[in-house]
Amino acid sequence: MPELPENEAQRLTLERECLNRTVVKAERGDNIAHIDLPGGNQLARFEGHRFTETRRHGKNIFLGSKSGPWITVHLGMSGWLTPYDAPEREPDHTKFRIVFEGDRRLAFRCPRKLGHVRVVEDPDEYIAAHKLGPDALAIDRETFTAFIGGSKAAIKSALTDQNRIAGIGNLWSDEILFQTGLDPARKGSDLDSEKLDSLFDTMRLNLSKGVDVEADYARLPKDWLIPNRKDKADCPRKGCGGSLTHRKVGGRTAYFCPVHQS
DNA sequence: GTGATTGTTAGTAA
DNA sequence: ATTACTAACAATCA
Numbered sequence: 121m122p123e124l125p126e127n128e129a130q131r132l133t134l135e136r137e138c139l140n141r142t143v144v145k146a147e148r149g150d151n152i153a154h155i156d157l158p159g160g161n162q163l164a165r166f167e168g169h170r171f172t173e174t175r176r177h178g179k180n181i182f183l184g185s186k187s188g189p190w191i192t193v194h195l196g197m198s199g200w201l202t203p204y205d206a207p208e209r210e211p212d213h214t215k216f217r218i219v220f221e222g223d224r225r226l227a228f229r230c231p232r233k234l235g236h237v238r239v240v241e242d243p244d245e246y247i248a249a250h251k252l253g254p255d256a257l258a259i260d261r262e263t264f265t266a267f268i269g270g271s272k273a274a275i276k277s278a279l280t281d282q283n284r285i286a287g288i289g290n291l292w293s294d295e296i297l298f299q300t301g302l303d304p305a306r307k308g309s310d311l312d313s314e315k316l317d318s319l320f321d322t323m324r325l326n327l328s329k330g331v332d333v334e335a336d337y338a339r340l341p342k343d344w345l346i347p348n349r350k351d352k353a354d355c356p357r358k359g360c361g362g363s364l365t366h367r368k369v370g371g372r373t374a375y376f377c378p379v380h381q382s
Numbered sequence: 383g384t385g386a387t388t389g390t391t392a393g394t395a396a
Numbered sequence: 397a398t399t400a401c402t403a404a405c406a407a408t409c410a
Binding site for chain 1: 399400401402403405406407408
Binding site: 123179195199232236282289294346 | 386387389390
């Protein structure tokens with residue numbers, strides 16, 4: 121379930137589980153056809169190594185140290201990082217694992233195989249090479265409003281364009297548009313500057329809250345969209361009285377309230 | 383069986 | 397050259 125808040129929660133897992141412990145081995149798991157993982161040569165570099173830092177940019181997580189090398193993880197649609205101890209307790213669909221001294225282990229699970237793990241020398245180089253935009257919690261108001269205000273695509277598509285703003289996906293874009301009161305299919309170029317400002321503020325507020333609760337949806341306010349995101353649910357916005365529905369926007373399913381979002 | 387899924391990206395078109 | 401849209405990817409679930 122990996123957008124910015126989920127990835128930030130996963131970065132914290134790495135921070136808690138993987139720093140300052142000696143690596144015994146980093147290796148690939150079973151059933152790894154068609155998934156992008158580093159080869160044995162690359163992984164041998166980490167034996168005896170200690171990680172000292174984590175980073176996150178958009179939906180990319182990095183584990184490494186000042187002098188490198190770094191491991192970067194992208195969770196795709198269904199990836200997750202899970203700590204465990206004994207080999208017999210390894211989670212299902214583990215495609216990659218790091219074994220630390222003292223039998224501390226980290227599994228990269230990825231049932232649908234759309235995620236990846238790569239070895240990189242420098243996170244900043246990697247971010248530049250993939251032309252990722254600024255992280256959604258780091259982008260400044262001017263850059264954000266200039267991009268959205270100049271975009272002729274559906275706002276939902278603009279918000280989820282990783283090359284312009286990194287970290288927002290299908291669910292969180294729905295939440296941001298729900299709270300800003302905007303139809304997901306509206307063009308960014310139709311918004312006035314007041315609405316653009318409000319969209320920016322809401323984005324920051326929503327993602328920050330998501331990070332605060334470590335992406336645990338049960339801890340999100342009850343009047344948010346995400347915990348109620350299904351057809352025919354009563355619109356959770358106070359006093360709205362609408363009913364949620366969905367529509368394809370930019371090839372993705374957008375959930376929204378036709379009463380207060382326009 | 384059908385159609386969906388919180389991800390990216392190659393290819394196409396304007 | 398840039399921007400926007402579609403289909404495809406793999407596996408699972410309702």
